[in-house]
């Protein structure tokens with residue numbers, strides 16, 4: 315029996331395995347994909363790329379890895395990211411403890427023996443003292459039911475299940491359903507060569523310019539030299555990104571100063587406008603409205619047809635209150651003669667036909683349908699495994715009214731089980747690898763103490779969950795429907811849920827450091 319069984323061989327699982335080995339714990343990984351890489355293995359759709367600066371997203375734990383890897387662009391594309399993660403798996407000899415192509419279906423805790431039994435879809439049973447869920451936050455695709463799809467004669471895919479062999483889009487008639495971060499990336503790419511691109515938009519999103527560029531030799535040398543500073547900066551920013559909140563308030567500075575700052579941020583790459591803005595724009599609706607008005611002006615200036623521009627301007631939420639897609643010429647796509655924008659709120663989809671998609675306004679002939687329709691986010695990956703804790707209680711039942719966690723890492727009634735990217739921990743709202751490294755290290759330090767049973771108390775869980783609700787209530791995103799609040803798919807639309815820890819990465823690190831330094835209060839250790 316291994317000390318630790320890790321589910322998932324993405325960014326979290328790979329590092330968790332490495333860290334366990336370094337701590338002297340025996341560990342193995344079970345991964346459903348036929349390759350390591352998690353998110354970057356599955357999301358192969360054209361245009362998939364980083365929204366974080368490549369050098370802020372990379373692992374920071376190994377100087378040798380930092381020294382030998384070279385990113386080609388400030389925001390690397392999916393093939394390069396996947397190459398990187400494969401390289402990590404090889405470089406640290408991780409593959410010998412990873413089983414690929416096997417999906418875990420259930421996990422049950424045995425209190426007498428103090429171990430987990432984990433069953434998989436190949437019939438295998440594994441046992442381990444500790445269970446680490448490295449299953450990601452965005453790993454269960456949300457595929458809406460589209461009547462008639464079985465009769466559709468073309469090809470159709472969810473973006474997170476895009477085939478390995480390239481799907482030729484050039485000269486094809488392509489429909490993209492969904493305009494989140496994924497849809498925006500795909501639409502830009504498809505528009506380049508598709509004979510006709512039909513974008514089916516239900517909700518417009520506020521998009522910021524990505525401003526990607528290649529990394530030349532001089533830049534590469536500078537980035538290498540400053541890598542420690544880059545990671546130190548990320549540890550000290552709200553979202554673990556390079557971009558830090560400005561101390562000023564949008565509602566206090568003069569309108570001229572405000573607009574000048576918005577222009578400055580708009581000209582910067584990445585999440586500058588979202589994560590580096592005035593400190594009140596994501597919490598105060600009045601401040602937020604100034605930014606939304608600024609961004610609406612940018613959209614109107616870039617889209618030639620005023621009616622199309624109005625459809626692309628979000629009217630039901632403010633800038634940054636949902637995940638901001640990053641774009642590179644996205645709005646100009648709608649000036650192209652081969653691109654149509656269909657507003658599904660005006661003209662909903664009725665059905666798929668053998669040759670395309672019918673909306674209430676008419677029929678669109680298409681060869682390929684791409685569902686960029688997002689994920690059953692954050693709790694979906696937990697729900698799809700039948701996880702049973704003390705007395706056979708199911709995790710899905712315990713979380714039926716929203717997740718309950720302690721520190722976003724443990725759950726009362728589920729001893730020796732930890733999640734790396736789960737509800738109520740900073741990682742789901744973070745430059746993922748920064749929070750992942752932190753969480754993996756924290757969890758491994760706890761496991762390495764050698765306790766046979768580690769379980770969050772119900773009291774500590776109630777307090778932490780309440781704190782997460784308080785943090786979320788301060789943020790405008792909690793008043794908006796999106797995957798941040800679990801309101802992005804049918805069946806979850808009865809109420810908004812607090813899925814994210816919104817206290818910021820620095821506060822999260824402080825809290826966890828305090829807990830570790832004081833002997834892990836809130837956990838029963840034996």
Ligand code: NA7
Pocket residue numbers: 452458491492493494495496497514515516517637658686687688689797802
């Ligand atoms: P998102 O951000 O959840 O976006 C999904 C999009 O799909 C969004 O525009 C949805 O519209 C749309 N959608 C979902 N279901 C439907 C149906 N039934 N009909 C029409 N349109 C639909 O997922 P992404 O993959 O883009 O991004 C997820 C994360 O991946 C992103 O935040 C990054 O962290 C990387 P809606 O807004 O719900 O009206």
